[in-house]
Amino acid sequence: DGGITQSPKYLFRKEGQNVTLSCEQNLNHDAMYWYRQDPGQGLRLIYYSQIVNDFQKGDIAEGYSVSREKKESFPLTVTSAQKNPTAFYLCASSILQGYYGYTFGSGTRLTVV
Amino acid sequence: AQTVTQSQPEMSVQEAETVTLSCTYDTSESDYYLFWYKQPPSRQMILVIRQEAYKQQNATENRFSVNFQKAAKSFSLKISDSQLGDAAMYFCAYRSATIGGTSYGKLTFGQGTILTVHP
Numbered sequence: 284d285g286g287i288t289q290s291p292k293y294l295f296r297k298e299g300q301n302v303t304l305s306c307e308q309n310l311n312h313d314a315m316y317w318y319r320q321d322p323g324q325g326l327r328l329i330y331y332s333q334i335v336n337d338f339q340k341g342d343i344a345e346g347y348s349v350s351r352e353k354k355e356s357f358p359l360t361v362t363s364a365q366k367n368p369t370a371f372y373l374c375a376s377s378i379l380q381g382y383y384g385y386t387f388g389s390g391t392r393l394t395v396v
Numbered sequence: 397a398q399t400v401t402q403s404q405p406e407m408s409v410q411e412a413e414t415v416t417l418s419c420t421y422d423t424s425e426s427d428y429y430l431f432w433y434k435q436p437p438s439r440q441m442i443l444v445i446r447q448e449a450y451k452q453q454n455a456t457e458n459r460f461s462v463n464f465q466k467a468a469k470s471f472s473l474k475i476s477d478s479q480l481g482d483a484a485m486y487f488c489a490y491r492s493a494t495i496g497g498t499s500y501g502k503l504t505f506g507q508g509t510i511l512t513v514h515p
Binding site for chain 2: 385
């Protein structure tokens, strides 16, 4: 079955460390997205990519980095420069034509300890 | 840039009753798509219903329907015969259909409305 897989489900990080969240899709979608969700807030766009080897900053890109070397994969690195990284992170993919919306992964809960 | 506003942080409904969740948006575009997503306690995002802006007919999916008022930029979700499984956070979202525009392809979400269903 086609879908989008995020791993790990839970991640703990010490202050000052970089961590990478994985996102893989086998839907043949061109576009992939990373969102951050905090309690009481909606989803905020971190980065997105509409084609391999190209990506764009979203609304809250500071302290994050991404790569898109393969169509299927869009990993997110939370760097030590991110001041408040504890949050729930959602990855999504889509075809570019808008009617079909996004397919979401099940999310990664990142906690800084 | 487009914005999406959900003015009701929390709503509650009795089982089997009807509830309406509000959503307004701001855009200068004429062609776009609107969505309602549900996020239950599992936090998995689930597409509930979608609407194409150029279609005047309101979308319906079983117990879920929308009231799309394009001129007013309003897109409310009505849940009929509410069930315990409808309890979740609901997000309204906007997606541009303008090919090549800076917002093309991106979903912009509202803040969400937490829906509680009482037995």
